[in-house]
Amino acid sequence: MQQEVYGYWLPLNVSAHGEVIDQLINVLHVFMLALFVGWGVFFIHCLIRYRSGANPTATYDPIKAKLSKYVEIFVVVFEAFLLVGLSMPVWSQFKADLPAESEAVEIHVMAEQFAWNVHYPGADGVFGRKAPQFVTPENLLGLDPDDTNGKDDFNSINNLHVPVNRPILIRLTSKDVIHSFKVPVLRLTQDAIPGQEIPFWFEATKTGGFDIACAQLCGLGHYRMRGQLNIQTQADFEAWLAEQVEEEDDGGFAF
Amino acid sequence: MIKQTIRVLGALGLGLALVSDVVAGGGIAGTVTFTDGPQKRRTLKLAADPVCASKHTEAVKSEALLVGEGNAMQNVFVYVSKGLEGKTFDVPAEPAVLDQQGCLYAPRVMGVMAGQKIKILNNDGTLHNVHPKPKINKEFNLAMPKFMKVKEVSLDKPEVMIPVKCDVHPWMSGHIGVLTHPYHSVTGSVGTYNLADLPAGSYTLTAWHEVFGSKSQDVTVSDGGSVTADFAFALADLKKK
């Protein structure tokens, strides 16, 4: 199983936007390889052909290098194509076209040294207010105890459960230092900046459990800031939600 | 020369006096209760680290407030907060032990003497980092990767209480009280504490709980006598804190 997901090149892609990225990366590498090999063949040819043993007298006049000019122009045009044709559409889709909150599953993720706090809104679908002064080891999110919207909210640590084939809108924050939410199978990296709430979204296309990593050095536990992304079917996801809500919600105060 | 002799004799006398004080002292004992009875406890999200989850067979609940039979309140730190100023006591050679078991601190609340060695254990086979957040003592942040099973540290200045956290497992929360004397105790599952061999005198005794804060009462200990001092916490204390 593991072998199929991860390998020596791009891992399995389970996101809707990842296909274009993979395409871009692959096209780009073919281009790079072609350029490098072509250039390298010329270079090695020169090294062998014009070694002092074979060519005791050098030519003073420069060679006419029309081809190199064409190659350079081609590189420019190709880079422009990559930028405008492949990179920018993905980015604007990823950045600008956030899904409407009504159709997306909204989840808050709050990074801290060295864990991912995941905040679900509970049965009412409304997130309770969070503020740093309420943070305790028992209230890791810092939910305001006086906010009724937060009563049925629940959190999980390092476990992000999402339904498959639905837009997931994540609002990412950090409690302390800069972290970076990275899921290779989703082709996704997003820094978590303290003092900012950054929205981003994705849509998972396959079910399964995958690693979430921190990509920005955040201290001694950086390497162990590992989360688990659980992509579930809608039914499984709902069952999981219900289980959490039941456990959390009996209206009383808990320690 | 004579002066020196007098000084030495004086010092010896003082030492004797101190020793005899201790020998002839009394004790304080008591029970701490939580009048509102056991409360609902949150389930800890041990699934955050599969290693932690694998150490437990059933769901683990928060240990922030443990109330046992007869409302006995566990993990209350009871110590002499006033009355021992100026006296010095030997630091125990034995290290105090703070274990990390199944991604929980054992004990959750502990007292040590300033300068006493604290032996921190990690047999969990996962990364813990021991990160106390003192106000007076020097802060340290110690990573204990799975290969590091033991580490010794010490806290040099009196400070009640120092929160201890593991940043990798945010639910892990402990507290260490550092004192200049050995008269401190932490209530167990039956809610009792016992401070023995206390020199005769008047003291302020303080009970501290991580959620409900501190409560104090004055006690007088006479030679050979034993005093009872009980404490009671209630939900109402939460508001006051």
Added chain:
Amino acid sequence: MSAEHDHHSEAHGHHEQSFVQKYVFSVDHKVIGIQYTISALFFLLFGFCLMMMMRWQLAYPGEALPLIGTWFSEANMPGGVMVPEFYNQLGAMHGTIMVFMGVVPLAVGGFGNYVLPLQIGAPDMAFPKLNMASFWVFLPGGVIMLASFFVEGGAAQSGWTSYAPLANIAPAGQTWWLVGMIFLITSSLLGSINFIVTTVQLRAEGLSYFRLPFFVWAQFVTSFLLLLAFPPLEAAGILQLMDRVAGTSFFLPAGLVITGQPLEVAGGGSPLLWQHLFWFLAHPEVYVLILPAMGIVSEIVANNTRRPLWGYRTLVYSVIFLGFMSFIVWAHHMFMTGMGTAMSTFFQATTMIISIPSVIILTALALSFHGGSIRFNTPMLFALTFIPMFAIGGLTGLPLGLTAADLHLHDTYYVIGHFHYVVAPGTVFALLAGIYYWFPKVTGRKMSEGLGKIHFWLSLIGMNVVFMPMFSIGMAGVSRRLYDQTQYAYGAQVQELTIIGSYGAWLLGVAQIFFIINLIKSIRGGEKVESDNPWQATTLEWATPTPPPHGNFTEVPKVYRDPYEYSVPGAKSDFTPQFSEEG
């Protein structure tokens, strides 16, 4: 004492200079250049040793470092096993040392100081005392950095980029890092002023800008980058120092909770402000690392292909353009910080544009080989290898410069592979080439070709074995700066590659032993050079006696022609030096 007397005593050496004046607090650009070179080589070796230790932890996480593991303190390596804090220190200091204490001082302070005044026919730098001051500011900066390993909590451990707020709340070593950086920056500023004034004011008669050797051009542009890009980093350093020492919150927003405790600061700061200030320096810094290397390579390539560089003017314009563009690409390091579309489009576009002069330079260098009569001596081997290595580094920058691909590759090993190809087998090879090339001028002896070639081949293999697998590791998704990548399924999957890479690093270490032996042996026992111009080169530094005396030239040099007049049809020999009247 009259002014005249002053001048005479200094210039003609009527009075013997004491050892201290001559070799320690010297104002002679050549001695200062050597001082820079030796200290920078030492720092490079030190920084490299840190890396070799890290490679053990990466390859065999949690296992005791063999042989030397027990030399370290209980806090850093209990039982010989590295703890994560120490790993982070090594990582941060490796970067800092290599960039700010190794490559820049060697490329600019070492080669720039020694070669530039010679190549433009100047008796010394424009401000000799300032030059001395710049070295004696640099060295304490370096010592402060190294000393920070011994302060409580260890050296800086928030990466060489020292991102706030992590660096703000880091142990005391970070403060030392900041102070050390302020020293190093000041030193670079003093140096860059000196280089620019020297180049503008002290060129020999006939040496117009377009007759300057390409190396001088590279140094000239580099100096402008240092002059204008370093001050913002100095500003950032001052602000972070204030945050750490005076309790301000330039980089700290309100409401931070560190280990469950609220951080008591006023707040209102911005963590991204640090990144903007830092990368405003640090991107030009990349070109500070690469331009002098290109300069050195061009010199050696022209000399050993025995023909003029292809498109000299194109090269010069490209270098100027690179220098200019390097100031407006910085935010491509910050694509994943939540940047909007407009800004990212701008920085993607500038990033694509800046790749073009690099492509042109590489093409021109490659075309220079066509029609040459190539000599494969050790300096040439290193110099020509620079070209494909830099090409790999440059090409792999493309996916990182496109935001969409960067979504996957950001902060992975792919990035590490990319910039190491630029600076390690790129710049470092060029610098080694430079050492082999100018060694005869400095000492009057050649370095051993045999040892040199062993050094070259082992280094080439070592470098590629370390860095090539990183592209695959990064592609698999492994984040950088991980103490133990096997924690992740995809990291465990590519762990073999990491192990292979580590062996590459150690092989590279072995290769450098040959270099060190060669260096020490050749100073005393190397083959003596017969002429002042052993490589039969065309530029002015070869017109001086060997080694050049105080004041450099025995007679005032004059320049008659372009810098690389090799194999001129009809000329007596296959090289016509700039200083030769013939023709």
Added chain:
Amino acid sequence: MDEIPYDVKPHPVTGVYNAKLGIWLFLASEVMLFGALFSSYVLLRVGADTWPHGYDLLNVQLATLNTAVLIGSSVTVVMAWASLKLNDLSKAKVWLWLTVVLAGVFLVVKAFEYGAKFEHHISPATDNFYATYFTITGLHGLHVIGGIIAFLVLLIRGDKMWQDDSEHFTNRVECCGLYWHFVDLVWIFLFPTLYLL
């Protein structure tokens, strides 16, 4: 070849002597330094929910006085250089002393401003307004101190330097003067930015 060309005499093509070009380059880097600090100030201010007005918190009168003092000192340093050009060392020394005194006045006034803040327990840690205020004015103050030291060196060693090479000495005064104008200019930017906006 021993002497460094254009150490004192201007280069026929560039029209400047070495040190003058050097000081201009140095000032360019200083512009980048203060430019970065000013940009940081702007970024922080734009990003802040509320930002106080400098005139509500800082002593505008004292700062106005200081502005005048610094501008005055810029004039005196020009006069010193002009006197040297007219070969009048003793007059130049008077002007230089005056410059030093004015710079000293500036620092004393600044010290009173700082003192008043510290008395009210206001420090750089208070908020980001004061953080930028203290950092930028502090760094500027260090530049003023640097200027004073440079002028004092010129004054103390002036006679000898003048004797050795009068043109060289004049150049030195000119370079320090250029630096001093820059320090003045920074303040002219600082004053409205911190005190008036």
